[in-house]
Amino acid sequence: MSLLGVTGLRVRSADGRDLVRDLSFAIDPGERLGLIGESGSGKSLTVLAIMGLLPSGMTASGSVVLDPPGTGPSEVVGAPERRLNGLRGRAASVVFQEPLTALDPLMRVGRQLAEPIRRGRGLRGAALRAAVAAALQEVRIAEPGRVARAYPHEISGGQRQRVAIAMALACEPALLIADEPTTALDVTVQAEVLALLGGLVTARGMALLFIGHDLAVVSGITDRVLVLKDGEAVESGTVREIVNAPCHPYTRSLVAGARHLDSALDWTNR
Numbered sequence: 001m002s003l004l005g006v007t008g009l010r011v012r013s014a015d016g017r018d019l020v021r022d023l024s025f026a027i028d029p030g031e032r033l034g035l036i037g038e039s040g041s042g043k044s045l046t047v048l049a050i051m052g053l054l055p056s057g058m059t060a061s062g063s064v065v066l067d068p069p070g071t072g073p074s075e076v077v078g079a080p081e082r083r084l085n086g087l088r089g090r091a092a093s094v095v096f097q098e099p100l101t102a103l104d105p106l107m108r109v110g111r112q113l114a115e116p117i118r119r120g121r122g123l124r125g126a127a128l129r130a131a132v133a134a135a136l137q138e139v140r141i142a143e144p145g146r147v148a149r150a151y152p153h154e155i156s157g158g159q160r161q162r163v164a165i166a167m168a169l170a171c172e173p174a175l176l177i178a179d180e181p182t183t184a185l186d187v188t189v190q191a192e193v194l195a196l197l198g199g200l201v202t203a204r205g206m207a208l209l210f211i212g213h214d215l216a217v218v219s220g221i222t223d224r225v226l227v228l229k230d231g232e233a234v235e236s237g238t239v240r241e242i243v244n245a246p247c248h249p250y251t252r253s254l255v256a257g258a259r260h261l262d263s264a265l266d267w268t269n270r
C-alpha cells in the first residue's frame with residue numbers, strides 16, 4: 001500500500017464548480033513526486049484536500065488515503081477533525097509558499113517551534129530547549145539563539161521559511177508536502193532553501209510531494225512529475241520522460257519555456 005493514495009479526487013466550490021476533477025496518484029514511502037501546473041490549476045486545493053484543510057464551503061469527494069508506517073491506513077475525505085489532527089504533522093506535513101502562514105506573528109520563534117516538538121515528542125524543560133536548538137541547526141539557521149528569541153518579523157524571509165520547514169519536520173512526518181516553498185523568496189535564497197529541503201528529505205528518508213509552476217525547479221528535486229491543467233491531470237511520468245518526450249501540448253509548452261532547462265536535463269542524467 002502507498003503512503004499516500006489519491007483516487008478520483010474532486011474538489012467542488014461552494015457555487016458548484018469543479019476546481020479539481022478526477023485526480024488520481026500515489027506516493028510510496030521515500031518517493032518524490034512533483035505536481036506542476038500554471039496558476040489556478042488546482043495545485044494548492046489538492047494539497048489542502050490531502051490535509052483535510054479545504055476552505056469552508058468547498059467539498060472534496062473521491063478518496064485520499066494516508067498510510068504512514070506503523071499505523072493503519074486512514075481515509076482523509078470526510079474524516080472527523082479529531083482523526084485529521086492525529087494525521088497532520090505525523091503522516092503528512094506542509095510547508096506553504098508564504099512562511100508567515102505557518103508562523104504566529106505575536107510569538108517568539110523558539111516558543112512556536114517548541115509547541116509541535118512538545119506535542120509530537122513529549123519533551124519538556126531542558127530537553128525541549130535542546131530539541132528546539134537542534135531543530136534550528138538542522139535547517140541551517142546561522143544564529144539559532146538569536147532567531148529563537150526573535151519574533152517572525154525580526155528575521156529574514158529565508159530564515160522564516162527555514163523555521164517553517166523546521167516546524168513541518170517537528171513531528172517527523174512520513175510525507176513532506178512543499179507547496180511552492182521558494183516562490184516568495186529571492187533567487188539566491190531560493191536555491192539555498194531548495195538544497196536544504198532536498199537534503200532533509202534524503203537524510204530523513206521522507207517522501208516528498210513538491211508543488212510548483214517552474215519545471216526546472218520541480219524536476220530538480222523530484223523523480224516523477226504529474227502535470228495539472230484546469231484542475232485535471234494531463235500527463236505524468238518520470239522527470240526524464242516528461243522533459244525529453246512531453247506528450248500533451250501544455251507539457252510541451254512547459255518544457256519549451258522552462259528556464260534553466262539545461263540544469264533540469266543534467267538532473268535527468270543522475
Ligand SMILES: Nc1ncnc2c1ncn2[C@@H]1O[C@H](COP(=O)(O)OP(=O)(O)OP(=O)(O)O)[C@@H](O)[C@H]1O
Binds near residue numbers: 040043
Ligand atoms: N477559497 C476559494 N474560493 C473559491 N475559489 C477558489 C478558492 N481557492 C481557490 N479557488 C479557485 O480554485 C482554482 C484552483 O486554485 P488553486 O489555488 O488550487 O490553484 P494553484 O494551482 O495552486 O494556483 P497558484 O499557483 O496561483 O497557487 C482557481 O480557479 C481558484 O480561483
